[in-house]
Each structure stands twice: as C-alpha cells, then as structure tokens.
Amino acid sequence: MRIGELAKRAKVSRDTIRFYERHGLIRSGVDPEAGNSYRIYPEDAVLTLDVIRDAQAAGLSIADISMFLAQFMAQSPEAEAGQGFLEAKIVEVRARQEAGARFLQMLEQTKAALDRAPQDGLDEVTRRGEA
Amino acid sequence: MRIGELAKRAKVSRDTIRFYERHGLIRSGVDPEAGNSYRIYPEDAVLTLDVIRDAQAAGLSIADISMFLAQFMAQSPEAEAGQGFLEAKIVEVRARQEAGARFLQMLEQTKAALDRAPQDGLDEVTRRGEA
DNA sequence: CAAAACCATTGACAGTGGTCCATGGTTTAT
DNA sequence: ATAAACCATGGACCACTGTCAATGGTTTTG
Numbered sequence: 001m002r003i004g005e006l007a008k009r010a011k012v013s014r015d016t017i018r019f020y021e022r023h024g025l026i027r028s029g030v031d032p033e034a035g036n037s038y039r040i041y042p043e044d045a046v047l048t049l050d051v052i053r054d055a056q057a058a059g060l061s062i063a064d065i066s067m068f069l070a071q072f073m074a075q076s077p078e079a080e081a082g083q084g085f086l087e088a089k090i091v092e093v094r095a096r097q098e099a100g101a102r103f104l105q106m107l108e109q110t111k112a113a114l115d116r117a118p119q120d121g122l123d124e125v126t127r128r129g130e131a
Numbered sequence: 132m133r134i135g136e137l138a139k140r141a142k143v144s145r146d147t148i149r150f151y152e153r154h155g156l157i158r159s160g161v162d163p164e165a166g167n168s169y170r171i172y173p174e175d176a177v178l179t180l181d182v183i184r185d186a187q188a189a190g191l192s193i194a195d196i197s198m199f200l201a202q203f204m205a206q207s208p209e210a211e212a213g214q215g216f217l218e219a220k221i222v223e224v225r226a227r228q229e230a231g232a233r234f235l236q237m238l239e240q241t242k243a244a245l246d247r248a249p250q251d252g253l254d255e256v257t258r259r260g261e262a
Numbered sequence: 263c264a265a266a267a268c269c270a271t272t273g274a275c276a277g278t279g280g281t282c283c284a285t286g287g288t289t290t291a292t
Numbered sequence: 293a294t295a296a297a298c299c300a301t302g303g304a305c306c307a308c309t310g311t312c313a314a315t316g317g318t319t320t321t322g
Contacts, residue, residue: 002266002269003269003270004267004268004269010263013310014268014269014308015311015312015313016309016311018271019309019310020196021313023309024306029273031213035318036270036318036319037269037271037318038268038269038270038319039269040310051234051237052268053170053230053310054230054231054233054234054237055234057190057226057227057230057231057234058227058230058231058234058235059231060234061308061309062308062309063308066275067228068238068241071241072237072241074245075308078241078256079228080306082245082248083242083245084239086204086245087242088244089238089273090235090238093231093234093235093238095188095237096188096230096231097228097231098136099148099184099185099187099188099189100185100189100190100224100227100228100231101228102185103182103185103191103224104189104221104224104225104228106182106185106203106220107199107217107220107221107224108236110199110202110203111214111217111218111221111312112207112215113216114202114213114214115214133298133299134298134299134300135297135298143305144280145299146280146281146282147279147280147281148320149300149301150279150280150281154279165288166288167288167289167299167300168287168288168299168300168301169288169289169298169300170299188300192278192279193278193279194278203264216272231296254279254285
C-alpha cells in the first residue's frame with residue numbers, strides 16, 4: 001500500500017511514517033512496474049506501527065525501538081549481541097511500569113479524596129501515603 | 132535543606148531541581164536569618180521529586196505534573212476545575228499502562244524465543260501474535 | 263483535460279526536558 | 293585566610309520526536 005493509506009490505517013501522519021522510516025523502524029520498496037517514485041509499504045507495516053506505539057508507551061526511544069524491531073524480525077542468526085539488550089529493556093520497562101502503576105494509584109486516590117470532600121484538603125491520601 | 136543536599140537525596144541534578152522549580156513543581160524559600168540568597172527546600176521536596184519521577188514514568192508532561200501537584204496539594208477549596216483533569220489523566224495513564232504491559236509481553240516473548248533458539252528465527256512469537 | 267489529491271525530498275522549525283557555562287557571591291574546611 | 297566547595301541567575305545549548313513548507317512530479321476524478 002502507499003503511504004497515505006498506511007497513514008490512515010495506522011492513524012499516524014505521513015510525515016511520522018517518513019520519520020520512522022528514516023530511523024529504520026519501517027521499511028518500504030518501490031513498485032518496479034510503476035515508473036514513479038512512490039514507496040510501497042507491506043501490509044504488516046500497520047502492525048509495526050501499532051507495536052511502535054506500544055513501545056513508546058513503555059518508554060522506549062526511537063533508537064531502542066529500532067533495536068527491538070531488528071531483534072524481533074531477526075531472521076538472520078545474528079542474535080547473541082542483542083540478548084543483553086532485550087534483558088536490559090525488560091528490566092527497564094518493568095521498573096517503569098511499576099512506577100507508572102504507583103502514580104496511577106496516587107491519581108485515583110487523589111480523585112477519590114477530592115470527590116469525597118470537594119471543599120477541603122485531602123489529608124486522607126497524605127496520611128495513607130505516610131504509611 | 133539547600134539545593135545540593137536535596138539533589139543528592141533525590142538523585143537528580145541541581146539544574147533539574149531549578150528547572151522543576153521554574154515550572155512550578157517545587158517550591159522553596161529563603162532563610163531570612165541568613166543574609167544570603169540561598170534557597171531552602173522543605174523536607175518533603177524529596178518525596179515530591181519521587182512523585183515527579185513516577186509521574187514521568189506514567190507519561191505525564193511537566194505541565195501535567197504541575198497541574199497534578201496543584202490538585203494534590205490543594206489545601207484551598209479551588210478543586211472543581213481540576214476534577215475533570217484528574218479523570219482525564221486517569222483514563223490516559225491507564226491506557227498507557229496497558230500499552231506498556233502489552234509491549235513488555237512482546238519483549239519477554241521475544242527474549243524467550245531467542246533464548247530457546249538463538250540461531251534461527253522466532254516464528255513462535257510471530258505465530259502467537261497472529262492469534 | 264484540468265483540478266484535486268496524492269507522492270518524494272529537502273530542510274527549516276517547534277516543543278519538551280533538561281544540561282552546561284559564565285559570572286559573581288557565600289560557606290566550609292584546612 | 294585561603295582554597296575548595298557550594299550557591300544564584302541568566303542565557304546558550306542540546307537531543308529527541310516530530311511537524312511544516314517549498315518544490316516538483318504522478319494519479320485520480322469530475
């Protein structure tokens with residue numbers, strides 16, 4: 001498919017796709033039949049873009065995601081080097097998820113306290129936090 | 132305490148503390164006794180910096196965190212306005228946590244597949260993904 | 263067939279989250 | 293009392309993650 005359709009299906013801008021492609025997260029080719037310079041993206045590029053979104057939510061940088069996708073796609077037996085990378089990212093992401101979960105609880109407790117007593121402070125949460 | 136001690140205790144740089152302060156995430160005063168311009172930070176600034184870290188892990192921007200802290204500290208009954216803000220952030224963070232968890236699973240599965248068969252592709256994960 | 267819609271490439275621009283440096287003052291330790 | 297360590301302020305600078313605009317070519321559609 002061409003960039004416009006991919007953009008629409010994956011809900012990202014064309015420019016973002018080009019940005020990712022420049023950074024090696026997405027690959028494309030050209031149709032040799034057609035005499036134009038239009039890039040053709042494989043169907044699974046949509047899925048790749050979904051993965052990129054999730055990876056970003058997990059806190060990975062573009063460079064990280066590029067590494068990950070290389071490992072993930074790895075048809076070639078060039079693994080080994082990236083073993084440590086995956087392990088490191090797992091540790092990192094787990095920590096970030098835990099921190100995020102902690103903060104989510106604070107958000108929820110804060111809202112709950114404010115719902116309960118919209119006109120005064122929220123000592124409850126603060127006291128609970130001190131436990 | 133002074134900025135150096137806070138920096139050490141919270142494990143952030145002095146410049147980062149100043150950056151946060153400029154953006155309203157941290158507050159400080161000066162000791163009127165001392166004739167200097169050194170800023171004094173309250174004990175709980177350490178905790179605030181911890182919260183900031185977690186909030187960033189949850190994907191909040193500095194502006195968001197500023198809003199949140201204002202709600203959280205809210206001694207004043209100026210709540211109401213921020214009710215919707217908290218709700219919105221909760222929804223947002225939950226979604227991000229789920230996406231992050233999804234990606235973490237991919238990471239784990241990819242590593243597992245690579246551990247199992249370091250020299251060939253990782254069709255298992257791919258096939259599982261297609262379910 | 264002409265306009266509208268699409269595409270590629272290049273490079274400038276923007277917002278975010280810091281970091282660094284220069285300058286000059288203050289405190290602490292030797 | 294002097295050097296080392298600390299502090300404040302201001303502004304320049306940085307990496308990252310896009311976004312936009314200009315230019316010129318291609319396809320689709322009415």
